[in-house]
Amino acid sequence: MKSTTQFLIAGAILLPAAIWSGNGEAADTRRPVRLNETEHEFVLSEMRGFVESLQQVMSGLAAGNMKMVAEAAKRSGRRTANQAPRSLAIKFPPAFAALGAATHQYWDELAAEAEDMGDGAEIVRQLSVLLNNCTTCHAGYRLVRDAD
Numbered sequence: 001m002k003s004t005t006q007f008l009i010a011g012a013i014l015l016p017a018a019i020w021s022g023n024g025e026a027a028d029t030r031r032p033v034r035l036n037e038t039e040h041e042f043v044l045s046e047m048r049g050f051v052e053s054l055q056q057v058m059s060g061l062a063a064g065n066m067k068m069v070a071e072a073a074k075r076s077g078r079r080t081a082n083q084a085p086r087s088l089a090i091k092f093p094p095a096f097a098a099l100g101a102a103t104h105q106y107w108d109e110l111a112a113e114a115e116d117m118g119d120g121a122e123i124v125r126q127l128s129v130l131l132n133n134c135t136t137c138h139a140g141y142r143l144v145r146d147a148d
């Protein structure tokens with residue numbers, strides 16, 4: 001009995017250690033996307049804009065204010081992507097670019113739904129699809145700062 005307990009304790013300690021890589025950091029399998037400072041800052045500020053849109057969309061939904069939902073969603077729509085530095089087009093891996101473009105499009109579709117039918121349940125459904133793009137991309141990629 002005692003040795004079983006000791007075995008379990010040893011396993012609990014060693015198993016996480018085995019999953020972690022040798023230098024003490026979790027192995028990062030996300031694909032690197034190399035960007036210079038301007039591009040890097042643009043992408044991250046776009047990301048922070050996504051969270052702001054999300055917050056405003058949720059507030060709008062809670063208050064039943066579809067105008068607020070539509071305006072917040074549009075701020076992260078394709079219009080934002082059009083302001084991106086042109087150099088990003090060649091630096092983004094194609095699958096990354098496609099996920100990004102689809103995400104902007106989802107925001108526009110959500111805005112259209114809010115302006116059109118204004119069906120809260122449908123907007124929540126669309127949000128769950130949209131958020132799936134966030135988590136899929138985050139699981140697959142990381143940004144790396146390169147020199148210009």
Ligand code: HEC
Pocket residue numbers: 033044045047048050051054096097099100103130131133134135137138141142143144
């Ligand atoms: C096309 C890929 C992609 C999509 C889609 C995407 N992200 Fe990101 N996001 C990234 C990457 C890459 C990073 C940087 C992660 C890293 O380097 O560790 C990031 C970083 C962030 C950050 C950190 C910003 C900062 O200032 O450090 C936030 C917040 C974020 N994303 C929110 C979102 C939300 C919310 C969505 C969906 C509405 C979303 N992202 C969709 C790729 C994406």
